[in-house]
Amino acid sequence: MATRSIIPFGPQHPVLPEPIHLDLVIEDEKVVEAIPSIGFVHRGLESLVAKKEFTEYVYIAERICGICSFMHGMSYCDAVEHIMEVEIPDRAKYLRTIWAEMSRIHSHLLWLGLLADGFGYESLFMQSWRIREKILDMFEATTGGRVIFSVNQIGGVLKDIDDSLMNQLLKSLDDIEKELKAITKTFLNDATVNNRLRGVGILTAKQAVDLATAGPFMRASGINRDMRTTGYNAYKDLEFAPIISKDGDSYARCEVRINEIFQSINLIREAAGKMPAGDIATPIKGFPNGEHATRVEQPRGEAFYYVKADGTKFIDRFRVRTPTFANLPGLLETLKGCQLADVPLLVLTIDPCISCTER
Amino acid sequence: MAKVSKSPWVLHYDGASCNGCDIEVLACLTPMYDAERFGVINTGDPKHADIFLVTGGINEQCKDVVKQLYEQMPNPKVVVAVGICACTGGVFKETYNILGGVDTVIPVDVYVPGCAARPESIIDGIVKGIAVLDQKREAMKQGKLPELNVEDISEDGKEQASANEAQNAEAETTANAGEESK
Ligand code: SF4
Numbered sequence: 001m002a003t004r005s006i007i008p009f010g011p012q013h014p015v016l017p018e019p020i021h022l023d024l025v026i027e028d029e030k031v032v033e034a035i036p037s038i039g040f041v042h043r044g045l046e047s048l049v050a051k052k053e054f055t056e057y058v059y060i061a062e063r064i065c066g067i068c069s070f071m072h073g074m075s076y077c078d079a080v081e082h083i084m085e086v087e088i089p090d091r092a093k094y095l096r097t098i099w100a101e102m103s104r105i106h107s108h109l110l111w112l113g114l115l116a117d118g119f120g121y122e123s124l125f126m127q128s129w130r131i132r133e134k135i136l137d138m139f140e141a142t143t144g145g146r147v148i149f150s151v152n153q154i155g156g157v158l159k160d161i162d163d164s165l166m167n168q169l170l171k172s173l174d175d176i177e178k179e180l181k182a183i184t185k186t187f188l189n190d191a192t193v194n195n196r197l198r199g200v201g202i203l204t205a206k207q208a209v210d211l212a213t214a215g216p217f218m219r220a221s222g223i224n225r226d227m228r229t230t231g232y233n234a235y236k237d238l239e240f241a242p243i244i245s246k247d248g249d250s251y252a253r254c255e256v257r258i259n260e261i262f263q264s265i266n267l268i269r270e271a272a273g274k275m276p277a278g279d280i281a282t283p284i285k286g287f288p289n290g291e292h293a294t295r296v297e298q299p300r301g302e303a304f305y306y307v308k309a310d311g312t313k314f315i316d317r318f319r320v321r322t323p324t325f326a327n328l329p330g331l332l333e334t335l336k337g338c339q340l341a342d343v344p345l346l347v348l349t350i351d352p353c354i355s356c357t358e359r
Numbered sequence: 360m361a362k363v364s365k366s367p368w369v370l371h372y373d374g375a376s377c378n379g380c381d382i383e384v385l386a387c388l389t390p391m392y393d394a395e396r397f398g399v400i401n402t403g404d405p406k407h408a409d410i411f412l413v414t415g416g417i418n419e420q421c422k423d424v425v426k427q428l429y430e431q432m433p434n435p436k437v438v439v440a441v442g443i444c445a446c447t448g449g450v451f452k453e454t455y456n457i458l459g460g461v462d463t464v465i466p467v468d469v470y471v472p473g474c475a476a477r478p479e480s481i482i483d484g485i486v487k488g489i490a491v492l493d494q495k496r497e498a499m500k501q502g503k504l505p506e507l508n509v510e511d512i513s514e515d516g517k518e519q520a521s522a523n524e525a526q527n528a529e530a531e532t533t534a535n536a537g538e539e540s541k
Contacts, residue, residue, distance in 0.1 A: 148474060
């Protein structure tokens, strides 16, 4: 047996925009075990419910993570609205759906760029992020922010998208679709990319279920599960089917995410066509009292929010379980037996979002 | 702004941020904002870096990492705090795990406000950082260790600085040129 050594990976590492630490136990070039340690970005955000009023906390919830900021704010509001038994207007539901899908597009494009950077394809990284700027421009036009939007409020949303803005958005989506098709060819057909991704870090369907993984990481192993099919927001009126792939390797994960971008573009188009007129928010009265759990499909997978309120202006307990947290055991499994050189790539394939995992 | 003479390499580290500022830092390097036209290159190696971009506040666990990264960087070096979290602790200031802004553990030269800081202001912060870097380099050439730009700092800043210098034999820590872009 070759001698074993331990290589520390992170917390500061060129491929990681965020800190996570792994102790890699290796034999020659092969990883036999990976031991994670987390907590570098822990802020203790859940405890702020005791200091901020429940209406203000929307803005804190958005700052769980800057990538899915919209979805965090939305899900927190959704949970509180359920407790207060407020039915939000249909138009607000559609607006939330549109912004949520835009978040998915921006998150997946960001990931594609990081993946390309991870295997050293600099120009592909730049191209992905160039396309992503278009969606950020639309975020800025519709909400006023590029990363943190603050458009949610309990009872609905704060801003509306009027017809001319909607047309602009749809036009911009056409551009994005066209440009994405061009880079998709490289991501899915290029020989270099294929060599780096095919057969690397396989997670079988059984492992995916046993380890309770989530999101595209799970769907790439052939599990058909997408929280959007539960029909929250406007998803009940929209037609779509979860995107899955069979192989369970890094290539499959890339494929699933690329196809999800196209799916999101179509979902926005459909939602824009069906969007009803009307108010964008329902006024709320009183304080929440009760508890509720909300489950939504974030770009990285299913996120779970729990809110418990006791009838005062402060929420009693707020808890989030994020998809990256669910995906870590799966990641550790795929790392076993991989080559040391593939570790950065594999860490990226779960699309880790550490700030929401550690909050 | 002083004349920009060298191409600075930046090292980026995420303290305890929400990620928002980090993706904006990365966005600076991509075609839309393209900080590379100022010769800015993002490096993963502290030994290669001139400018340290820190996002997010400081918590118990990342405190030592930030200090170590700072110590590993060769002189002269500049620290740019990106985002309101890195400046003061921001919205997370009241949580139990955040000690405060980046200046609680290392000296900061340029503060970039915003939540999230916009790429334009991050680039502006880097360019201001280059000017500070030039000053520090000049000071080092003349055999002096990086010194304070006394006119630019307030009274208590001076006291703070002299106290630090006394403590720190290398005196590398305080070159706070007061470049607060707040
Ligand atoms: S300043 Fe705002 S966007 Fe930046 S890390 Fe802090 S909370 Fe996130």
